[in-house]
Amino acid sequence: MAPAPPLARLDFHEPLLQQGKRETTEALLKRLKTLKQKLSTLEQDLTDTKTLDPVKKPLIHQTILHHKDRGVKANAACCLADLLRLYAPDAPYSDAQLRDIFQFFLTQITQNLRPSTPQSRQQGKSKIVDSSQTTSSLSQRITDIPYYTEYYTLIESLATIKSIVLICDVPGSDELIVSYFEGFMEVARSDMSKTLMRYMRDVLVSIIEEATSLPSRVMDCLVDQFENYAKKPETPSFQLTIDVCNEVADKLKRPFFAHFSEIQLSHGRDPSHNDLRILSKSHDLLLTINRFCPGTLLNTIPLLEENLKAVDEIPLRQLSTRTLGHVFAERAGAEDPAKKYPGAWRGWMSRQKDKALPVRLAWVETVKGVLMAPSDVRAELEEAMAERLADPDDKIRAAMCKLIGSLDYETALHHLRLSTLRAAAERLLDKKSLVRTEAAMAIAKLWQSAYSEIEAGEAEAIRQFAWIPQTMIAALFISESTADFRPPIIAAIKSSILPLPQDIEDEQAWVDRLLLVTSYLDEDGRQGLGRLTGLIGYSQGNSPYMAFTRLLEEYAGGNTEKADQVKSNLNMCILAIARSIYEDPGKGKKDLQQFADINEPRLYKLYRTCVDPVSGLAAIVKARNEFLRRVHQSHEDLLPTLKTLLDSSSWNIVNHSSIHPLIKRIQKPDSETSASAAAFFLSLIAKECPPMLKSHIQELVAAAADRKNERLIEMGFQALASVCKIYPELTPEDKTSERANFIALEGTPRQAKFAVRFLARSRDAETSCLRLIDNLLESVCDDKKENKKQITYLTAFSELAKSAPKAFSQRSKEVIKYVMDKVLLAPSTSNNIDGDEWMLRELLEPIDHAKVIGLRVCTHWSLAFARDPDAEQLINPTISLLTAVLINDGAVNEVTGEGGPARCHMRLRASLCLLKLARVKTFDKFVSQPVNFEIIAGTIQDPCYMVRHLWIKKLGRIIGSQSLLPRWNMLPALAAMDPDMDNIIDAKRILTSIPKMCTRLNLPRESRIERTEMPFARLLHFLTHHPDFVWHEPEEDKEGKEGITSAQNLKDISKFIELYLDCLAHKDNIGLLYHIAGQLKTVRDRFTNNSKPLYALSELAQIIIRNRAERHAWAVPIYPGKIGLPKDIFHHQESSEEKTRVQKTQYLDEETRSWARNLGKKGVVTPSNVRRVATEKSSPRKRVRLTETKPRKKRLQSVTSNEDSGESDSDGDTVTGNSSEAERDLEDGEAVLGRGGRRGAKIKANRAVGKKGRKERVEKRRQEEKMIVDEDDDEDD
Secondary structure, eight states: OOOOOOOBOOOOOSOSSOTTOOOOHHHHHHHHHHHHHHHHHSOTTSBOGGGGHHHHHHHTSHHHHTOSOHHHHHHHHHHHHHHHHHHTTSOSSOHHHHHHHHHHHHHHHHHHHSOOOHHHHTOOTTSOOOOOOOGGGSSSOGGGSTTHHHHHHHHHHHHHHOGGGGGGGSTTHHHHHHHHHHHHHHHOOTTSOHHHHHHHHHHHHHHHHHOSSOOHHHHHHHHHHHHHHTTOTTOHHHHHHHHHHHHTHHHHHHHHHHHHHHHHHHHSSSOOHHHHHHHHHHHHHHHHHHHHOGGGGTTTHHHHHHHTTOTTOHHHHHHHHHHHHHHHHOOOSSSOHHHHSHHHHHHHHHGGGOSSHHHHHHHHHHHHHHHHSOOSOHHHHHHHHHHHTTOSSHHHHHHHHHHHHTSOHHHHHHSSOHHHHHHHHHGGGOSSHHHHHHHHHHHHHHHHHTHHHHHTTOHHHHHHHTTHHHHHHHHHHSTTOOGGGHHHHHHHIIIIISOOOSSTTOHHHHHHHHHHHHHTOOHHHHHHHHHHHTOTTTTTTOOOHHHHHHHHHHHGGGTSTTHHHHHHHHHHHHHHHHHHHOSSHHHHHHHHHHHHHHOOHHHHHHHHHHHOTTOOHHHHHHHHHHHHHHHHHHOGGGHHHHHHHHHHHSOOSSOGGGHHHHHHHHHSOSSHHHHHHHHHHHHHHHHHOGGGGGGGHHHHHHHHTOSSOHHHHHHHHHHHHHHHHHOGGGOOOHHHHHHHHHHHHHSOHHHHHHHHHHHHTSTTHHHHHHHHHHHHHHHHTOHHHHHHHHHHHHHHHHHHHHHOHHHHHTTHHHHHHHIIIIIITSOOTTTTOOSOOOOOGGGSOHHHHHHHHHHHHHHHHHHTTTTOTTHHHHHHHHHHHHHHHHHTTTOSSTTTOOOHHHHHHHHHHHHHHHHHHHTSHHHHHHHTOHHHHHHHHGGGGOSSHHHHHHHHHHHHHHHTTTOSOGGGGGGGGGGTTOSSHHHHHHHHHHHHHHHHHHHHTTOOHHHHHHHHTTHHHHHHHHHHTOTTOOOBOGGGSTTOOOBOOOHHHHHHHHHHHHHHHHHHOOTTTHHHHHHHHHHGGGEEETTOSOOHHHHHHHHHHHHHHHHHHHHHTOOOOOOOSOOEEETTTEEEOSOHHHHHHHHHOOOSOHHHHHHGGGTTSSOOOOSOSSOOOOOTTOOOOEEEOOSSOOOOOOOOSOOOOGGGTTOOSSTTOEEEOOOHHHHHHHHHSSOOOOOOOOOOOOOOOEEEOOOSOHHHHHHHHHHHHHHHHHHHHHHTO
16 A cells, blocks of 8 residues: 655744734735635645644734735635635634634625625614626626625635535524525625636535524525516526525425414414405515425415415405416416426316405406416316306406416417417407406407417418307307497407508508408308497498588587587487497496587597598598597597497498409409408498598599409499489490490390399480390390300399380390299209209209399389389289299299209298398288288298208398388298208397387387287288198097197297297297287188187197296286287187187197196207307208198188178278287186097198208308398399
8 A cells, every 4th residue: 555645734833923023904914815826725634734823823913904004804704715725624713713714704805895886884783785786787796896805715625525514503604594594695796707706605505404403584685686686587696595495495494384383373263454464465475485496395285275265354365366367377486386386276167166355356366377387287277267267246247358378479378278269259248348348358358369379371370260250240240249248249349350550651551451251251241340340230321420520510519500409419420439339338428428419520520531431541540549649638538438439430441442342342452352352341331331432533543444353343334323312413434335345245244234224224225124134034035145154144134124125115025934934934944853863053044044034124113113003913923933833832834843952942042032022011911911921931840950040141131221021020030940050049139139120110119019019910820721730620639639739849849939039038028929829710711711720829829928927037917908810811700709708718738738838948959149150060951841741721712791891902901809808817817627629630841950051051051141131232222
């Protein structure tokens, strides 16, 4: 074994302190530097420590330790540090001496390295210096401090040799340890090197690791750092604290737990306001520590879990829930907090169902952070979020919607499921305004954040967000959506989805955004957006805003001579506006009246600019900004109301400036969808608001003259026709007429339609149209042309008959003869195609397609007879033709042989044509004769879904205006048994719109009853003759029973009654409806000798009404007035004795009444208030005819008595019955009941679900629906 190397010896023989001499500081400093240099070269464990003894005592002499020179003390400190290093592990000094040495070290470090700023000089001993100042803010850089190298060496030695651990054993160690922590926090500064900061960290870490327990003031020092500098984490002392805590996290778990548990025990039970403040402050501290040093809180987080179980301490649960939410949202380390603290996670998740509202609200408020943090528990969290969107308290639902709206695009796209977004969108129909507002703003903001990606065609963004405008518009215009539902949705759409542009010069980008939104809407969505723009209904005067502007100017604050005359009209206009756009109509009305009284012409002029259809985008934006600024300055209390008025009434989605960009998008489309959307808006503007097009005549002429773009030609002529109708002086030159004549002969059917319409409104209209008719007649005689252009020619004839009736009448004989002989009566080539399957009209056989248009030609020809004294005789052939088509199941007659798809189109077109004729008041009474009416009504139960669906759509638009006789109002109830829920939803929407329109039209009470309640009698009469109603005669039943013998049949028939009552019955008219049902037993059915089925349905209706009243806790009062039943379907009883006998007879037996006892207690179920979107997995169903049915009894065409000989076809002509017996029945209970007579057997419909491939069917359905809807709308111009 090699001998150990000799130990090194200190080569310093000069006395460190000179005895008896007065030496200079320079001499002492020189010796200390020499000693320091020699000691630094010696290695630990390889030095003879005996040679160090001569210097160890002098180094701690008071002369050196308290020397006035910093250099002496700095070098002495380094020498002492080296001695501790060389003597280790044994200390060469006593405990008391070590205490003084370590205090000396600390003094040298803190007094010389502390930043010498004014702030530091003002700090007291126990305060921590704010060391966040930059180097430039310090009076001296740290490296420029005298003897910086010595101080650096001292700290390095303490850190690396860890001699600092000796501090834990000296007397008064706690105080000294606290001083080191506070001192190091004071001297930490921004210009320190990272290495020096690391040495300082190691010194403090060594102390904590060696100490048996930490003094409380050390914890106070650390806590102070977290409390004071969390918002300025770049502070050096705070960085030092973080580094120390993370290095010894395990050692600090218990001290931090003790710190927080002490606060919890002192202030957590039954806390006062001050206690809550202290607790809240401690929880904020906990969150700060968790953000920077999560490892120190492993024992502390479970303390919060225990707080969640404090049943009677709502504030404590609330605070702990909020704190835990922030903890789970903070992913400070590599481990997921939810997995790190599974018990706390389960406890926190359970708080979403806490019985206390503040606790649930605290949970919701912190969900966002948890959702955004990377985690494996996101699915569980989203399920809880969906539950809270349906929370019983509106504050929770609103908060959850607001939270979803606050998410950024990336989070909403990747971390939020589509089902959660849709659940938030469902809150658009919430009963509470606050929730609706937050839901609307939330999903609108998300769409806005995704706009760029949707525009770029990003598939994920489209899937996640593109549906939002469709859903918002659907919620805006559903039947249940009242005026107070709409303002927040409209505000959200106009502020986030379709806002006014920041750059008013970039009109194309503004219009392109509108087209992008439109491209993701279905047909209902487009119609809703059309209403939102203010276009739909504008031509019918449904927009009161221009009238309001005119009245404001005429009223002039009541200071004009005709103010009193204007006042009533102004009040009516204000009331209409307040009811339609304000959540609080009362406040809206008051503020609008105040606006009228202030008489500020400038404001009125600015408002006129915003609502004038000829105003452009720049003018509207400028006027809007000035209007709001002026109102804010002078009438701030009116600002919210007037801002809502401005947003609702301004042309801020489509206006005059939109025309050129729309035309450009048709000329040079970005895609087919954008061109289609542009065409939709141009068509809508042409139909509803031609003034917008007034200054674009030349551009429209150029569009019509285009040679290649078929859609552009079509839109050009449609727009020109609409402008020329209002402004004939703007009709373009003859070249355009020549172009129109050519297009009518050679263009597509729709191009021909609008070209003809333009010709009919041109300067020399009659001559041009007559010449065109001659050209068309000549062409139809040309066999070569006819085969190719027959559809175009027939479309032109149809439009000529409608738009140029005077010219058409001169050649009507020839045209109608051609239509009848060569088209309608021509044999069909599709006679081998059976069934009721629907196909696009363009895919029909050419002759079948021509037949459909031929029906329109005849109908339009008949419209010209509206003012003719012999109108009934003149239109009778057309009505006979159309009803024959319906009677023959879509065939013109028995020999024409149309195939199944063609018959579907023919039935639909015939019923639509009859409906069109009925819109003419003169014709309505002829079309709606009871026999014809029953045939037309059958369309609503057609076997083909598309026939039913499109006819209900058209019926809804017509009934909505209440322009037909009241009898038509009962038809939507016949959709109650439709297999497809869409049609039932549409029917309910139509029925519920009837009383609203009556109110809007300000009809008198008698007219409202005639249109709302009296159609109930016609519905019951119609059901009496309905194929689904089975009335057994005694000889038809094995047991000889008479009446309704099938419970299922009873339930089926009751659904029609229930749907009508669902939509129109309420507590104020339930007595009247009961009375109407009872009055049917005072009359006889005019169309059959057996009125017993009518009486049976009368009793059934009364049972359903009573059940419904019971369900809603309504009283059923005796109706005090008299009503008259329609004479066209009822007539009087033969005698008063017969009347009394009928009223006392029961026509429903006890068994049947037992079946009926639950009818009417539940409404007709619809799956959702918002229309479902068709998917590939869903398909419209159809009603299927039974192959074997019994023939219906032939209706009596005339059964009259003397008192009925003067029968009229008007709904106003009625039969009045004595209601005393019926009233007595209601008072005394059930009447004395008997057995009824027999009625012919009825056909019971069998329904089936079509099981075809959905994708192709949906596309065909959309295209055909759009085509037919557009076509019919064009006809209404």
